Amino acid sequence: MTDTQHITVATAWLDGxxxxxxxxxDIDERLFTLAQKVDIIYSPLVDAKELxxxxxxxxxxxxxxxxEDLKKAQEFRRHCKFLxxxxxxxxxxxxxxxxxxxxxxxVLHRAYHENxxxxxxxxxxxxxRLLPTVQPVHxxxxxxxxxxxxxxxxxxxxxxxxxxxxxxxxxxxxxxxFGK
Amino acid sequence: xxxxxxxxxxRVVTFKINDRDVSARSDETILQVARENGIxxxxxxxxxxxxxxxxxxxxxxxxxxxxxxxxxxxxxxEEGMEVLTDTDRLRxxxxxxxxxxxxxxxxxxAVCVSNGRCELQNLAQECGVDHVRVPYxxxxxxxxxxxxxxxxxxxxxxLCTRCVxxxxxxxxxxxxxxMGRGINCQVITDLAKPxxxxxxxxxxxxxxxxxxxxxxxxxxxxxxxMEKDRGFLPYLSRMREAEWE
Numbered sequence: 001m002t003d004t005q006h007i008t009v010a011t012a013w014l015d016g017x018x019x020x021x022x023x024x025x026d027i028d029e030r031l032f033t034l035a036q037k038v039d040i041i042y043s044p045l046v047d048a049k050e051l052x053x054x055x056x057x058x059x060x061x062x063x064x065x066x067x068e069d070l071k072k073a074q075e076f077r078r079h080c081k082f083l084x085x086x087x088x089x090x091x092x093x094x095x096x097x098x099x100x101x102x103x104x105x106x107v108l109h110r111a112y113h114e115n116x117x118x119x120x121x122x123x124x125x126x127x128x129r130l131l132p133t134v135q136p137v138h139x140x141x142x143x144x145x146x147x148x149x150x151x152x153x154x155x156x157x158x159x160x161x162x163x164x165x166x167x168x169x170x171x172x173x174x175x176x177x178f179g180k
Numbered sequence: 181x182x183x184x185x186x187x188x189x190x191r192v193v194t195f196k197i198n199d200r201d202v203s204a205r206s207d208e209t210i211l212q213v214a215r216e217n218g219i220x221x222x223x224x225x226x227x228x229x230x231x232x233x234x235x236x237x238x239x240x241x242x243x244x245x246x247x248x249x250x251x252x253x254x255x256x257x258e259e260g261m262e263v264l265t266d267t268d269r270l271r272x273x274x275x276x277x278x279x280x281x282x283x284x285x286x287x288x289x290a291v292c293v294s295n296g297r298c299e300l301q302n303l304a305q306e307c308g309v310d311h312v313r314v315p316y317x318x319x320x321x322x323x324x325x326x327x328x329x330x331x332x333x334x335x336x337x338x339l340c341t342r343c344v345x346x347x348x349x350x351x352x353x354x355x356x357x358x359m360g361r362g363i364n365c366q367v368i369t370d371l372a373k374p375x376x377x378x379x380x381x382x383x384x385x386x387x388x389x390x391x392x393x394x395x396x397x398x399x400x401x402x403x404x405x406m407e408k409d410r411g412f413l414p415y416l417s418r419m420r421e422a423e424w425e
Contacts, residue, residue, distance in 0.1 A: 088290050091311050098288060100318040133318075138311055146310040150290035177305040179289025179296070 010042035014069035016062025020087035026154035068128035077141035211252035229417030294394030326376030337395035343387035
């Protein structure tokens with residue numbers, strides 16, 4: 001980290017439910033402490049539209065399910081010095097990954113033909129193309145830290161961020177596990 | 181089951197576990213002695229009161245001066261042996277074993293009835309599995325919900341065969357067995373008939389209580405609700421042994 005007192009953080013959600021970001025907000029009043037030490041420079045929670053050139057810590061929620069997820073994961077890896085997989089979808093595919101048991105065509109057909117009453121059609125305008133297989137983030141880029149949980153409890157997210165602020169590498173395995 | 185030695189053959193042996201002096205009866209296994217002495221060795225397929233299977237390989241240990249790894253559950257103690265239970269090499273193998281179990285079938289903890297009460301989940305945490313480094317197989321497995329009270333989900337089975345042994349050795353029904361080899365191995369009821377059609381199943385539920393994961397569960401349980409009680413098994417086993425004597 002360039003400055004252990006003030007680190008820059010970028011977050012994004014790929015194929016997830018946003019629950020990990022909600023759990024992050026659940027650190028409650030500790031957000032004030034965090035705001036004094038951390039700049040969130042890119043996130044669904046702030047306005048920035050472009051990922052800055054260099055970011056200290058990148059946090060990805062959700063699995064890699066579409067071409068846009070893949071692009072974003074690769075972009076985060078390029079721009080972030082330290083990349084965190086946050087939550088079970090990012091770490092192991094979790095619920096989005098359950099579609100891997102079926103061919104993509106069958107999944108789309110089930111959702112957009114079998115279960116609609118009017119104008120069955122597979123959306124292809126303005127939405128990213130789905131990848132044939134859902135992958136965890138570490139399936140497409142290198143990841144520096146894995147934080148399990150569905151979602152990871154707020155205390156675990158706080159532990160991870162506060163350790164990073166103090167220049168230490170956190171060990172979330174003592175506090176969380178798959179499915180927690 | 182490892183046959184108990186006749187009393188005249190039993191001796192007291194002394195040896196070391198992790199540089200600590202311990203003594204035991206010569207007919208005990210390394211895992212039993214470690215447990216008696218409060219030394220933790222991770223295990224999955226071993227259950228006190230059932231025969232030794234030695235399939236999961238999580239209880240592997242090292243012997244000083246021997247390059248082979250041995251399963252602590254199926255290795256008898258010997259005078260002077262120096263057992264190591266927690267070396268870098270063992271930690272590396274144990275982590276890999278748990279990762280392969282997760283990759284082999286579809287263990288999605290977040291939507292499992294055994295979430296939070298699962299031995300596989302706990303082992304993953306204990307062995308430091310923060311992610312699975314091999315690709316998931318994502319093979320299709322079926323769920324057998326034909327039984328009136330219980331459900332079998334092959335997606336979450338680790339083939340420890342604790343259900344098979346409990347049913348055969350404690351209940352005496354032998355409803356459960358395994359079929360197929362290697363990656364195609366699965367647990368079956370009767371001759372691979374739906375569980376609900378089984379004529380041999382007594383519905384006692386010992387298999388469900390024995391199952392370390394969410395593979396065998398009670399109907400009507402939701403995420404995280406399937407609590408299991410394993411305490412009765414060593415008791416039943418002891419009672420049966422007493423009967424045989």
